[in-house]
Amino acid sequence: MVVGEVIQERELIIVGGGPGGYNAAIRAAQLGVEVTLIEKGELGGICLSKGCIPSKLSAHTASKLSDYKHLQQIGIDTGEPSFNLDQHRKYMEQTVSALQKGVESLCKANKVEVINGTASFMTGSRIGVEIGDTFEMYKYEKVIIASGVSSSVPDVFKMDSESDRIFTAQTIYEIEEVPEHLLIYGTDYIALEAATSFRALGSSVTIIMDETDGYGFDADIEKELSRVLKKSKIKVMKNSVVDSVEANDEQVFIHLTKGEDEKLSVEGTHLLVSAGFTPNTKEIGIDALSIEIDESGFIVINEHSETSVKGVYAVGDVTFGPSLAVKAIKQGKVAAEHCAGRKSELNLRYIPTIVHTAPPIATVGLTEAVAVGEGFSVTTGQFSMSGNGYAGITGKKEGVVKVIKDSETNLLLGVHMIGHGAVEMITSGVTALEMAARDEDLMYGFFPHPSFNEGWLEALESLTGEAIHVTPGKQQKKSAAEPVGSRD
Template identity: 50%
Template sequence: MVVGEIIQERDLIIIGGGPGGYSAAIRGAQLGLSVTLIEQADMGGVCLNKGCIPSKVFTHAASKLSDTAHLRDIGIGSGDEVFNLKKLLSYKTTVIDRLRSGVESLCKENKIEVILGKATFLGIDRIGVENGHQFDIYVFKQVIIATGSSQETPSELLVNGKRTLLSHEIFELEEVPEHLIVKGHDYISLEIASSFAALGAKVTILLDNKEGYPFDESINKELNRLFKKRKINVIKVVELISTNETEDAISVTCINDKNSEEKIIGSYLLFSGNRKANIEPLGISRFKIEQTDAGFIKVDKNMQSSILSIYAIGDVTEGPLLAVKAIKQGKAAVEYIAGGKPEVDLTFLPIVAHTIPPIVCVGLTEQKARDSGMEVRVSQFPLGGNGYATITSKKDGFIKVVSDSTTDIIAGIHMIGEGAIDMSGSFVQLLEMAAKEEDIKFPAYAHPGLNEGLLEAVEGLIGQAIHAGPIKIRKIDLLSI
């Protein structure tokens, strides 16, 4: 290793080129800051190269493949449709390359200095960057840590074989598993289970009985119904006993919720599992930066850590490990550094799963609203009653609205069904604005359209949904119309 003789000075350094890091860098450049971005691998981080984007390529393909029967019904396609995994993998690579190239071009156009290398803290105001035999030292005024997280594998699943996969590894498989066992209940596990079932695999989900699905109870029930309809086997696991891998199979033995031992044999085991913040390689812990018990960096509302020159965003901070959080925090951190007064409020951060059909949950679930002492009013409108859902043959699912009956303020919106992802932004805006029932009922909605489902779900709070079964309206409700 050759140590550089010159110590270089920088105003703002961002460590990590994922969604949070490069968004922070670009926002900083927009605000006139001189920004240096350090990335040790590919621009775009795990999200673009191994996580969010590859997984959504697969969920998109699975969704399209599941439409083939409907396409035949409307006169499109003939004969037996064939799914070609090799072409999908090639398409995935093309999408990743294109998006990564776009990020690199944006950084170049915004005159952001991008340095390839591994960063290590040498002090609270300086870092060393190693790239092969080169080692440079940089002194900074502020630094933003945006190094993300990595997946942990618990000891009981350490089979150390080719048939145990972490979430990002499954998108590199060159075959569709004959039988895929999915261990986990988070959105990634559910997306993979849903997608690979549509792509032709037999799928078994080993669901943590203590946690269950992370959605409103009505969504959970509908998800179980749809999994059963699609012949996805769900086993509630009380205890995982062992795993065993052979040349051409893997077996998992567990105790199910009926207190009996069950053995499942599959071709691959997918484990989503817990994630840990990528902090240790930075060497920052020795400077006594304040961390949670789980090892995440504690930050204030401005993303500033206990060391004032050091900020942190995204998966290295406590809270949901989502790209949307990292992007929001990254922008806010540089806006504060530039002298602004940004706010980051994750109260209405949407929970999203690109399953078939997709799921979105924003705000309080019905149970959490009741547990908080709220006088709850609930309405659930089935998409089977929506004209456009019938046209597109996307009738599975519903939109559920949770409202505070004393104030008429909407407390939560939950949807499982086609269009949920695209409509999620509207759900978040409504809750951020503390919208009342009348705020949703007043506007005109395009017809026919899936958005009418939201209108009818709110109208259903007092029995006024047109395309739902009759509900007797109380006189007290009529007075408020």
Template identity: 50%
Template sequence: MVVGELAHERDLVIIGGGPGGYHAAIRAAQLGKNVTLIEKDQLGGVCLNKGCIPSKVLAHGAERLAAARQDENLGIHAASLDFEIGQLLNYKNQVVKQLRDGVEGLCKANKVELIKGNAFFLSEDKIGVESEDHYEVYRFSEAIIATGGMPVKLSGLPDGNRHVLDIWSISDLAEIPEHLIIFGDDYIALEIAMAFQSFGSEVTLVLKEEDFQFDASINRELNRILKKSGISVVKAQTLKKVLSGGNVTVDLSGPKGMKTVQGSHFFYSMGVQPKLENLGVNRLGIKLTEKGFISIDHTGRTSIANIFAIGDVTEGPQLAIKAIKQGKTAAETICGRKSENDFTFIPHVARTRPPIAYAGLTEKQAAEQGYAVGVGEFSLAANGFASILGKKEGLAKIVFDKESDLLLGVHLIGNGAVELISQGIQALEMAAREEDIKFPSYPHPSMNEALLEAAEAFKGEAIHSIPKKQKVKV
């Protein structure tokens, strides 16, 4: 076929079937658009097939294994406790397939046209799609780019070595490393560290920075928990070299000079870069940011009015929740609704043991922005329901402006943190003040009470916290 000889007419074309892409497709279909969704690999994208879901299965397996070891405290005795990582991987594959089939069923139920192939722009209103030896051209009214991202690669690593793993390959590892060396300080690195420690691996976690990127109080508690669990943390290190033969040798450089760590496997998590190669955005002249992401406005619109971009091809947190929100916003804008993105209070979550969740400003960030900062902090060791569960590690911290009592940030580490952060986000979005957090009745006993007592601690009124000693001037 000669390009341009025949083009199939379409209303809305979405390139990429990840969480942002398929949410956009279904929302646009709900609003009356005829939608064509093009995916060259598998529906659900990286999140479902290689990232979010597989890694959370590992985290869940680790949590269940750790819980089983504590069941004797409840009088539950097991004759033996064995763990087979191969069976966990089979479960992961089942979950992924079930969810992927569900996405396909939802798309078909909403009459979204699904096309498998590699799509690329030919002009501002036309794309080509290749699938094996088949080629078609489509003319569109609007398009959404949702091609996602791929792991940032560390230079100088040995290629094709099964002992060197990135964020896509780690969830397929069918053996338990004797000693897993991890380079990275994001939520993925933390989740993998705690999961494989629970599975029986010795774990060394290497940070590029001087500490984790959480609020200072969360960092202190997290470092304590990591030390207690036996995970070695090496901070402020530059990765110099990774050698892999039968084992892995990692050369590091830090404030105290060179350091060498030897292990059986090496895993690194350095973020995601936009997947734009061969898409044709340069041919169209779509504006990019300095870091190579597609530049968009608050609706997801690019520098070409009828083309939108969502997810990891755009700047901002590299999270599926960002892509999902952007996808819905882009679809609604295309369909004539007033909609926009604002990620000021986007939640950040780590499915660690215990989990971490936060939204809004840290204490340090609030001070840097000029607020008169006040905080309320409550330890889960004093929470009744945490005692029942035997999960007393962690804390709740709330950041306020002392002059107005305005809520600025919510930071949680402990059992139930991921679920509880939604209450904090809603309060942040509604510009809540201290009294708005303290006034409602909270279920008892529950982890929710930790948020109440953190708010009460802001002015020294938490019931289950020992009063701090007051310095008296003479």
């Protein structure tokens, strides 16, 4: 290996070119900062190449396949559709490649220096970068860590030799065949998206849940989701502890204990393990920085995305909090702006969670149970999308919109949706919560007709028992605050 002779100085170095990293790089460059971005793989990171884009493309493909019966209903008959995985993978590769080139072009246009290499921190504000057979040393004024995460795999799923039938969140969309029977261990958004996507593509699907109490959504969203999964013939095994796993060339066997002592074995052709993530910190020599990390190894940051060491920032999945690209993007911009001297900050309280299931889920703010637990007396309004005119036209009648407000102040506390259009509509919920809106603020405006957005209006109006398309007995519901608790 050839070692560079001099230490090169840089104003701002960013380690990692995923959504957080490249957004930070471009924003900093826009503000006049000289930026060097180090990425060992492709720009866009895991999100673009293995996560967000491939998973959403699979969900989109599954949605199109599921539209077949509705097309027949409205008079369009082109014959029963079939799925070509090879063509699907080709389109996925083309889409990912085009987006990666787009990011490259944006970095170039903004004069961001991009180094394709493996970075490792050293003492004295220095970073070593292995670039092929060479090793260069850089000294920075400020640095942003955006090194991301790797899939966490519980020991029980680790085989003596890697099986080509066991996948993680970062490898499942590289699969080369449609599973005959896909077993899924996990309850996060990745597990749910894979479950509904592969079911639509023709796989039998079984979700294995441990002692986890549900999927982490509001109770009424969970109820509707469970109904949808059952209708889709996706089997859910709750309260199941995995004891051991076996795999051969054709099958995967999971031996588990259900409940207190019921021993069961489940057989499938493939297995997805979606059990969280481990931060990529050791690989980059983070110990040299002496920054604060939490008990799980994630980097602790403040409202400016700055770590416990001045001038050292961290953004994205490597930080504490949900592993979401939307978090990484916002953190990256805030970190870059703070590096450039702006007083930018962020708060994750109203970060939206979206799940591209069939139908999709989108939530922001407090669930009813959490709101009551925090000391609020709440009123909830709810609307079933089966009563929405546009949902009837499009055949997308599955779903529920639920709105939660403080009974005393009428301030909105949470918005929860499952149904077609939920991902796009949740932005209005985020804006409303950030602006401390009351229900009357949202009801005052016009909602286009017919549209999915009217589900919003009906849920809001049901807060006061005035929804037109909800029967009187199914409108507002009030929940008293718990005796102990406060809003602080």
